[in-house]
Structures are given as structure tokens and as C-alpha cells.
Amino acid sequence: MAGLLSGALRWCKSLAIAAALYVAFALLVNMSRPFAVPSAGSKFGILVTGCASGLGYDLVRAIVDDVPENKNIVVFAGVRKAEDLKLFDSFKNKDRIVPLVLDVANPSHVEEAVRKVGASGVPLYGLINNAGIGMASKRISKHPGSEYSKAVSDVLDVNILGLAHLTGASMDLLKSAAKSLGSARVVNIGSVMGLVFTPTCGGKWLPAVVIYYYCN
Numbered sequence: 052m053a054g055l056l057s058g059a060l061r062w063c064k065s066l067a068i069a070a071a072l073y074v075a076f077a078l079l080v081n082m083s084r085p086f087a088v089p090s091a092g093s094k095f096g097i098l099v100t101g102c103a104s105g106l107g108y109d110l111v112r113a114i115v116d117d118v119p120e121n122k123n124i125v126v127f128a129g130v131r132k133a134e135d136l137k138l139f140d141s142f143k144n145k146d147r148i149v150p151l152v153l154d155v156a157n158p159s160h161v162e163e164a165v166r167k168v169g170a171s172g173v174p175l176y177g178l179i180n181n182a183g184i185g186m187a188s189k190r191i192s193k194h195p196g197s198e199y200s201k202a203v204s205d206v207l208d209v210n211i212l213g214l215a216h217l218t219g220a221s222m223d224l225l226k227s228a229a230k231s232l233g234s235a236r237v238v239n240i241g242s243v244m245g246l247v248f249t250p251t252c253g254g255k256w257l258p259a260v261v262i263y264y265y266c267n
């Protein structure tokens with residue numbers, strides 16, 4: 052019995068070392084990817100989703116108001132609800148923000164937003180897929196049946212399918228900007244849950260894991 056136990060422990064230790072090596076390798080590969088920014092003087096656009104609050108809202112402010120060197124950047128700020136279009140009216144450099152109604156889970160919003168970005172004539176250098184919903188408090192033991200599956204389905208619709216749809220729909224604009232500016236980027240905001248699972252992360256782990264592998 053003791054032999055079995057120590058064998059299992061040795062096996063777990065090797066697995067943990069292999070997992071740690073894999074994570075370190077993945078981080079190293081990601082960090083070594085070249086990062087080019089458009090040269091000074093060229094005007095370019097960044098489309099950010101989920102800008103009504105949290106990271107998205109702060110990101111819009113950080114890009115247009117906080118960094119003077121960003122004066123060539125136009126931010127296409129996606130918000131889910133039309134009433135949030137006015138949220139950026141108080142920003143110092145609001146003339147460099149183009150607010151768009153963009154529910155990423157609504158295919159017609161996605162198509163229309165991409166059409167408007169294209170029609171603006173500003174090359175789309177970046178897409179930041181930030182919109183997301185969490186379900187940390189929804190644990191299957193506490194929310195059985197349809198309530199849980201509805202919550203999972205909403206998270207998948209927004210965090211994965213919305214992200215994938217918008218990325219696909221923006222690809223032509225990004226490719227064409229990459230030709231004129233030298234590069235273009237897609238940034239997907241996932242979660243550390245894509246790498247580390249905790250019992251309290253509810254159904255959030257699934258999109259986080261998918262986003263992690265989607266990026267790679």
C-alpha cells in the first residue's frame with residue numbers, strides 16, 4: 052500500500068513538473084512573438100468591445116486621454132446598449148472615439164459595426180475582444196437544471212462565439228491595415244482561469260480555456 056502511495060505521489064510530482072514546464076514554454080513562445088506598432092504619423096484605429104464599464108471603459112480612457120503619444124489612434128468603442136453611446140461624452144479627446152452599438156452575441160450588430168469601421172476609412176490596426184460575462188457565483192450544485200445551462204450558454208455566446216464571430220468579420224480590415232501599416236493585432240481578454248482552475252470559478256473556466264487555445 053505504502054509503495055503504491057509513494058508511486059502515485061512520484062507520478063503526480065512528475066505531472067506537476069511537466070505542466071509547469073509546458074506553461075513556462077507557452078509563455079516564452081507567446082512573449083517572443085514580435086510586436087510592431089505603426090510608425091509615428093500614421094492614423095490608425097482600434098476596435099474595443101465591452102466599453103460600457105470595467106476594463107473596456109478604462110482602456111478607452113487610457114488610450115485617448117492618458118497617453119499624449121496616442122494622438123493618432125481612433126478608438127471604435129463598442130457598447131452593448133444604445134443608451135451607453137453617450138458614456139464617453141465627458142472624455143477630453145472624445146473626438147477620437149467612435150462609439151458603436153455592438154452586442155457581440157448579435158450577428159447583425161457585428162456585421163454593422165465592422166461595416167462602419169470599414170466605411171470610416173481609418174485602417175483597423177487592432178481588435179481588442181474585451182466584452183465578456185462571468186458566472187463565478189453560478190455553481191452547478193447551487194443552480195441546477197436550466198438556470199445553470201442558460202448561464203453557460205450565455206457565457207459561450209458572448210465570450211467565445213461573439214469573440215470568434217467579430218474576429219472573423221474584422222479579418223479583412225485587419226489584413227488590409229497590416230498591409231498599409233506593417234502589422235495588425237488581435238488581443239483577446241481571457242482569464243487566468245484558462246491556465247489555473249479553482250473551485251470558485253464556476254463556468255468561467257470553459258471560455259477561458261477556449262480563448263487561451265484559440266489565441267495559440
Ligand SMILES: NC(=O)c1ccc[n+]([C@@H]2O[C@H](COP(=O)([O-])OP(=O)(O)OC[C@H]3O[C@@H](n4cnc5c(N)ncnc54)[C@H](OP(=O)(O)O)[C@@H]3O)[C@@H](O)[C@H]2O)c1
Pocket residue numbers: 100101102103104105106107130131132153154155156180181182183184185209213240241242243
Ligand atoms: N475583472 C476580472 O477580475 C476579470 C477576470 C478575468 C477575466 N476578466 C475578463 O475581462 C473582460 C472585462 O471584464 P471586466 O472585469 O471589465 O467586467 P465588466 O465590468 O463586467 O465589463 C464587461 C463589459 O462587457 C460588456 N458586455 C457583456 N456582454 C456583452 C455583449 N454581449 N456584447 C458586448 N459587450 C458585452 C458589458 O456591457 P454591459 O454592462 O452592457 O453588459 C461590460 O461593459 C471580460 O472579458 C472578463 O471576462 C475579468
